[in-house]
Amino acid sequence: xxxxxxxxxxxxxxxxxxxxxxxxxxxxxxxxxxxxxxxxxxxxxxxxxxxxxxxxxxxxxxxxxxxxxxxxxxxxxxxxxxxxxxxxxxxxxxxxxxxxxxxxxxxxxxxxxxxxxxxxxxxxxxxxxxxxxxxxxxxxxx
Amino acid sequence: xxxxxxxxxxxxxxxxxxxxxxxxxxxxxxxxxxxxxxxxxxxxxxxxxxxxxxxxxxxxxxxxxxxxxxxxxxxxxxxxxxxxxxxxxxxxxxxxxxxxxxxxxxxxxxxxxxxxxxxxxxxxxxxxxxxxxxxxxxxxxx
DNA sequence: CAGTATCCGTGCTGATACTG
DNA sequence: CAGTATCAGCACGGATACTG
Numbered sequence: 257x258x259x260x261x262x263x264x265x266x267x268x269x270x271x272x273x274x275x276x277x278x279x280x281x282x283x284x285x286x287x288x289x290x291x292x293x294x295x296x297x298x299x300x301x302x303x304x305x306x307x308x309x310x311x312x313x314x315x316x317x318x319x320x321x322x323x324x325x326x327x328x329x330x331x332x333x334x335x336x337x338x339x340x341x342x343x344x345x346x347x348x349x350x351x352x353x354x355x356x357x358x359x360x361x362x363x364x365x366x367x368x369x370x371x372x373x374x375x376x377x378x379x380x381x382x383x384x385x386x387x388x389x390x391x392x393x394x395x396x397x398x
Numbered sequence: 399x400x401x402x403x404x405x406x407x408x409x410x411x412x413x414x415x416x417x418x419x420x421x422x423x424x425x426x427x428x429x430x431x432x433x434x435x436x437x438x439x440x441x442x443x444x445x446x447x448x449x450x451x452x453x454x455x456x457x458x459x460x461x462x463x464x465x466x467x468x469x470x471x472x473x474x475x476x477x478x479x480x481x482x483x484x485x486x487x488x489x490x491x492x493x494x495x496x497x498x499x500x501x502x503x504x505x506x507x508x509x510x511x512x513x514x515x516x517x518x519x520x521x522x523x524x525x526x527x528x529x530x531x532x533x534x535x536x537x538x539x540x
Numbered sequence: 541c542a543g544t545a546t547c548c549g550t551g552c553t554g555a556t557a558c559t560g
Numbered sequence: 561c562a563g564t565a566t567c568a569g570c571a572c573g574g575a576t577a578c579t580g
Contacts, residue, residue: 273457281513308543384474
């Protein structure tokens with residue numbers, strides 16, 4: 257059983273790593289909040305219960321498809337609760353669940369870090385993008 | 399100038415929102431750490447300076463292309479520093495910058511939250527995926 | 541109002557092959 | 561060793577049209 261080439265070993269390691277990645281809680285969490293609209297929707301719902309159209313209005317860039325998809329996803333993950341009132345035009349309300357409220361502080365942390373450091377990141381990007389042809393520039397601007 | 403249809407108003411709001419989104423620090427940050435390998439690479443480098451092949455070995459699932467791309471991206475964002483030693487086979491080392499080290503606690507927060515709540519999320523997903531056909535089930539399981 | 545259905549472009553991601 | 565280059569798949573996201 258120890259008869260295994262290095263290539264086979266690598267294969268196995270990779271497969272194991274892939275399996276690990278699929279189960280990696282962090283990676284799963286990033287899949288949840290890493291997409292374009294989740295954080296925005298969560299942030300809006302953190303302000304209070306909202307109806308579908310209210311969320312839509314708060315996020316002028318979102319299409320109906322993406323909003324529904326995001327909301328469904330968050331509902332499936334147990335972060336958002338959906339309740340339907342069967343009135344004449346049906347009324348659907350979205351609220352943060354307990355779990356959903358528990359993620360808000362984390363979102364706030366992320367937003368705060370972003371706010372505090374994004375300037376530095378953008379400065380770095382400009383340096384990286386803008387100075388490839390002028391190699392002599394000293395780093396005193398940093 | 400106030401002559402504007404509701405549709406035009408919406409158009410403008412949407413354009414403004416899109417512009418806002420592009421500059422939104424949080425959204426930018428998610429673009430940085432939200433992709434597949436950034437957090438893993440950052441985490442590995444948080445353990446210490448690593449050479450290209452060392453990072454590659456630590457992350458058996460990553461292809462050379464993606465590793466280079468991720469590393470370049472992080473370098474551009476000023477989170478990682480790349481230093482080349484022109485020895486016979488060139489030696490390239492990657493280290494976290496000061497800014498890179500400042501993001502580590504945030505990454506840790508994310509990982510901790512994920513670790514503490516992923517079970518609940520997965521339970522919710524199983525409930526959501528597994529009970530569509532049995533509608534009569536009361537909610538006492540929640 | 542609150543969605544669903546469909547089509548489609550872009551970009552992220554990866555496999556493979558090649559290089560100084 | 562540390563990449564680069566090219567090709568290809570597919571999921572993400574969006575525009576548009578339609579529905580109970």
